[in-house]
Amino acid sequence: MSLKDTIAAIATPQGRGGIAIIRVSGSQALEVAKTLTGITPKSRYAYFSRFSLNDEVVDEGLLLYFKSPNSYTGEDVIELQGHGGNIAPHRVLNAVLSIPGVRMAEPGEFTRRAFLNNKLDLTAAEAVEDLISAGSESAAKAALASLEGSFSDKLNELTEDLTTFRMRLEGCLDFPEEHEDFFDSGKAEKDLIKLKTLAETSLKIASQGVKLNEGARIVLAGSPNAGKSSLLNALAGTEKAIVTNIPGTTRDVLTAEIEINGVPVTITDTAGIRDTPSDEIEAIGIKKAINELKKADLVLFMIDGSSEAPDAHATLKKILNYEVNPSHILIIVSKSDKERCANTKALLESEPFANMPKVMSSTKVDGGLKELRQELSNALGIIPSEGVFSARRRHTLELQETINSIQRAIDILETGDLVLCAQEVREAQDHLGTITGKVTSDDLLGKIFSTFCIGK
Ligand SMILES: Nc1nc2c(ncn2[C@@H]2O[C@H](COP(=O)(O)OP(=O)(O)OP(=O)(O)O)[C@@H](O)[C@H]2O)c(=O)[nH]1
Ligand SMILES: [Mg+2]
Structure with a gap:
């Protein structure tokens, strides 16, 4: 890969769209413009033209020229703004690439050249991709x-x-x-x-x-019927997951994108973990659930506070065995709108639950998730602040x-x-x-x- 080559690429996304932009940067940019349009453009002027190669019209649109050093890369840059879609932009790109000395750009190569030509520093270059x-x-x-x-x-x-x-x-x-x-x-x-x-x-x-940049991953886990899918739906604000009172309803891994104080968060619903899955499908779902746990920034371990939870301790132990950091677990005591089960209450007051952070939640009453939302933000270490870069x-x-x-x-x-x-x-x-x-x-x-x- 030489920095002396002239590079070209389609700068707009794939698929149907009004306009596609083919960007060319390097010493031959002006020659590309002349070959395809017959025009010798003035810097920062737009020209409507046909784009053709060897007498064949490949598209038509606008030609723009940014003379070095006043361009994104600091080199001579031209933009060919043609029609969008799956074919037209590639016809223009192929025509550009057929000119000797012009090659396809590597990922990020325009910005890399901008950095090397002192148009922006590395934090700004990285911010381009982050944006x-x-x-x-x-x-x-x-x-x-x-x-x-x-x-x-x-x-x-x-x-x-x-x-x-x-x-x-x-x-x-x-x-x-x-x-x-x-x-x-x-x-x-x-x-x-x-x-x-x-x-x-x-x-x-x-x-x-x-x-803000990386976002966070929250994974819901716990025994069947604890209310995991209901919580995913409530946080996502859509009925994404199927909810029934049959234990073992969720089998596959389901995700929703939510935002917590501006931070993009992927929340994942999983099959309830139990030793006696009702069939092979549920057993596979449980394996998948465990895999998801390893990737989580925060595991919400749900326990139905209104019913007996005889397996809670064993399930927690299982989760801890799968490389989940105990400090990344938040216990959610669900169904707080219902009467609390005395045995489960006692269980939560005993070790190992006694010292773990806990939050009550209900998806059935207004405001039942208020405390939880705040706790999620705290547990992920999100501090809403002005002036964040x-x-x-x-x-x-x-x-x-x-x-x-x-x-x-x-x-x-x-x-x-x-x-x-x-x-x-x-x-x-x-x-x-x-x-x-x-x-x-x-x-x-x-x-x-x-x-x-x-x-x-
Ligand atoms: N009263 C009350 N019921 C709830 C609450 N959350 C869930 N439920 C009920 O509990 C039952 C199980 O809910 P789900 O959300 O399907 O539970 P789950 O943990 O996803 O269950 P599996 O997919 O089987 O592991 C359903 O009948 C829900 O309506 C709640 O906050 N309060
Ligand atoms: Mg479920």
């Missing part, structure tokens, strides 16, 4: 904030402060007498603590950004490393080893640089851009 795949309004807003620089501004500010600090530190090493006050007043330590706090604030916001796990890991380096620099200050201290500050800067792309490797870029869609 495209946003699963909720809040996630889209956060991705746009990152794209517009909210995240990188914070990181750049912190990097600049770290640079200033390091310059003073290095000044102390070279000219100790001129910088005495820096250490005498304990200013250096105060400065570092301030920088650490700044990094911690960014980490907090970024962690929320990761949640989208972020990824690699960002939060690097921010944590930044904080660790600053903390080490603080600890070293006490020993008076300023060289080592400066080294830790430098490391903190490098971790920040890995987030924005100032410090980067081909491997990292390959990993990031390969998950993009083609044409972006």
Whole structure:
């Protein structure tokens, strides 16, 4: 894959639609325009034209030209806006690709070139893809904030402060007498603590950004008839799952997309877990249920509070055996509109249930899920806050490393080893640089851009 090639791709989704855009970027873009339309376009002008190759008209539409460096990629870019559908855009793309030196773009290659040509930093480049795949309004807003620089501004500010600090530190090493006050007043330590706090604030916001971006998975589990499918329907606001009073109604895995404080959440209903399935189908359903549990961020373990629950303890044990983290389990005591069963109440007050978080719920009365909704948000660690920017796990890991380096620099200050201290500050800067792309490797870029869609 050479960055010198001219690349092309359909930038709009597959399927029926009014318009499809074929994007071409690279030194031959203008030649492609001339070959297909006979026009030598002026930058930022639109031309209506036929698109033809060897006298055959492949489509017609608009030609746009963005002259380097004022384009998305920073290179010469043309857009051919033709008709949508399953065939027409491919006819235009094939015509473009038949021109020697033009090849199909790799996933994310347009944005990769934009990054390499300094049109945007790495957090903004990642935000482009996050915006495209946003699963909720809040996630889209956060991705746009990152794209517009909210995240990188914070990181750049912190990097600049770290640079200033390091310059003073290095000044102390070279000219100790001129910088005495820096250490005498304990200013250096105060400065570092301030920088650490700044990094911690960014980490907090970024962690929320990761949640918005990735969404969360909740899985409903428990004995048959506990009310799992009813809860899925109530949370999703549709009658998605079949509900009956026959134990073993749900067999297959069913999912619904919901939103909790702006975070897109996939909620999964599963077959009730029991040792004596009524047939082979239910047995397969139970196996599938257990598989889902392993993928959950949060398992809602449902226990019908109005009836005896003799299997609850054994079922919980089974779940814990399947690599489910106990801190990822929330006990839902369902059917709270009905009279509570004294034995089940006692069971829930005894070990191991006594110390587990519990919430009462009812899908039969108004407001029966109010407490549950709030608890779901808490259990998933969602803190609704203004000014969230989208972020990824690699960002939060690097921010944590930044904080660790600053903390080490603080600890070293006490020993008076300023060289080592400066080294830790430098490391903190490098971790920040890995987030924005100032410090980067081909491997990292390959990993990031390969998950993009083609044409972006
Ligand atoms: N009173 C009352 N009944 C409920 C409530 N939730 C569910 N039910 C009833 O309990 C029965 C079982 O509900 P489901 O939602 O099908 O239970 P399930 O856990 O999905 O059952 P399986 O699919 O068999 O594992 C149905 O008759 C529901 O109407 C509730 O909050 N209050
Ligand atoms: Mg069910």
